[in-house]
Amino acid sequence: MTQRLLNTISQISIAQICEPVPVIEDTCVCAAIEHLFNQTEISALPVIHNHRPVGIITRIVFQERYLSKFGRELNARKPVTFLMNEAPFVVCDHERVSEVSNRVTQFSPKALDEGILVTRRGRYLGYVSGLALMRNALQQVKEAHQQLNNAQELLIENEKMAYLGGLVAGVAHEINTPIGIALTAATALEEKTRDFEQMMASGSVKRSQVSRYTEAANRSVAFMVSNIERASHLIQSFKQVAVDQSTDALRRFDLGKYCHxxxxxxSPKLKNSPHQLRLQIEANLQVYTSPGAISQILTNLIVNTLEHAFVDQPSGTITIRIKRQPQGHKQAGVEGAKGAKGVEGAEGAEGAENEQGMKIEQANTQQQIMLQVEDNGRGMEPTVLKKIFAPFFTTRRNQGGSGLGLHIAFNLATQGLNGTIKAESVLNQGTCFTVIFPAWIKTEHSDSMLQKATQP
Structure with missing residues (x-):
């Protein structure tokens, strides 16, 4: 769905929207083109030489120079080159509409009035009016908006992606903003274009009116192109995230062993890093929860730390703590976590187990688990700390950051694990992420498992 949306926005070639208009050889005289403008509604007439485009004659220039007082008498025998623009906007047939629109608005806004000549291997292929270019942009915006809504509904209905409901809403908001801007600009431009067409049909167009229309068209098309490109990048980022998410199925497993x-x-990413990893993982933590959510949260927090915490710092320490959390215990932040001096790979044992190591006590079903990822890096400013779980917020936009990693961790912690996640940070001292979640997610299957495990 998202790939088709990207193709709709970016992959349509300029040749696909060419219009059938008459052409004239540069050896003809001006009198030969009068019937072409009189018998058709074309706004411009391409001029060719040996099948290659050499210029373009607009209806406005024809009216001003040829139909003015004594213009026909003075210019009828002159070559058509007298009326043409010798530097038309020419593109190859394989160029994409989005690329052409961007070039027109940035470098040749006059082409919105005159039109665009399309070639194939240097030979004239067809003509695209500025109006057709703008109409195509409007259609792309409308189709992109509809397909975005379809993609959102599909993701929400997909059982495997259910825990990404919050992310879908965030992505929809982020994408709807540029799409909405582009749609508004395109709608306004459509109305201006309709009014301009009526003036053209009446033959009362003035140069000042053309100038105002061209300026308005330039602004609208620039808005549309920039916002469509922004939406395209956002959709591509979300597509990658959605594809990479693992299942949210629940099962029973040893949390410590799984985290190892x-x-x-x-390890490949950690080995290439100069930073030290310290583990304080309690042994024999039997849980019934989503291993996919645990894996994604732990991965995202570690990767986020490696990418952000130690900028301009040659080495640092990442400490991972996983243990039982007494109910009602306040989450530890950076300062509270600093007091626990960890030993790399240290493990402690709590609770009883049977000879198979799989006994579950009734009290453990109410147990909370604490997962912490702490670093001694540069920390964060309070203004940054408030935004870190927001979708698409990143301090590394120019370095390829998507701003989705911590937002995914937040959604998985609160929806996938039925828990909470909190970040505390002190500038130039470090940051600590703390996830608290129930060891045993209550379901019909988990209750049956618990009953069997606790039977004598």
Whole structure:
């Protein structure tokens, strides 16, 4: 769905919107083009030489120079080059509409009035009016908006992506903003164009009116192109995130062992880093929850730390703590976490287990788990700290940051794990992310499992 949306926005070639208009050879005289303008509603007439475009004659220039007083008598025998613009806007047939629109608004706004000549291997292929270019942009915006709504509905209905409902809403808001701006600009331009067409049909167009229309068209098309491109980038980012998300299925597993597996999968990235990883993971933590959410949260927090915490710092320490959390215990932040001096790989044992190591006590179903990722890096400003879980917020926009990593972690912690996530930071001292979640997510299947495990 999202790929089709990107194709709709970006992949239409200029040749696909060419219009069938008559052409004239540069060897003809001005009198030969009068019937072409009189018998058709074309706004411009391409001029060719040996099948190659060499100029363009607009209806406005024809009216001013040829139909003015004594213009026909003075200019009828002159070559058509007398009326033409010798530097028309020419593009190749394979160029995309979005690229052409961008070039026109930035470098040649006059082409919105005169039109665009399209070539194939240097030979004239067809003509695209500025009006057709703008209408195509409007149609792309409308289709993109509709497909965005369809994609949002599909993701929400997809059971495997249910925990991304909050992210979908955030993405929809982010994408609807540029789409809405482009749609508003396109609608306003459509109305101006309709009024301008009526003036053209009446033959009472003045140069000042053409100038005002061209200026308005330039502004509107620039708005449309820039905002469509922004929406395209946002959709591509969201597509990548959605594809990479793992299942949210629940199962029973040893949290400590599973987290070690996750960290092992990150070992290539960690080994290439000069920073030290310290583990304080309690042993025998039997949980019934979403391993996919645990994996994604832990991965996102570690990657975020590696990318942000140690800028301009040659080395640092990342401490990961996972343990049982007494109910009602206040979440520890940066300062509270600093008091726990960890030993790399340290593990403690709590609770009883049977000979298979799988006994579950009734009290454990009410147990909370604390997962912390702490660093001694540069920390964050309070203004940044307030925004870190917002979708698409990033301090590395120019370095390729998507601003989705921590937002995904937030959604997974609150929706996938039925827990909470909190970040506390002190500038130039470090940051600590604390996730608190229930060890046992209550479901019909989990209740049955618990009953069997606690039977004597």
């Amino acid at each position: 597996e996750v960290l092992f999968s990150l």
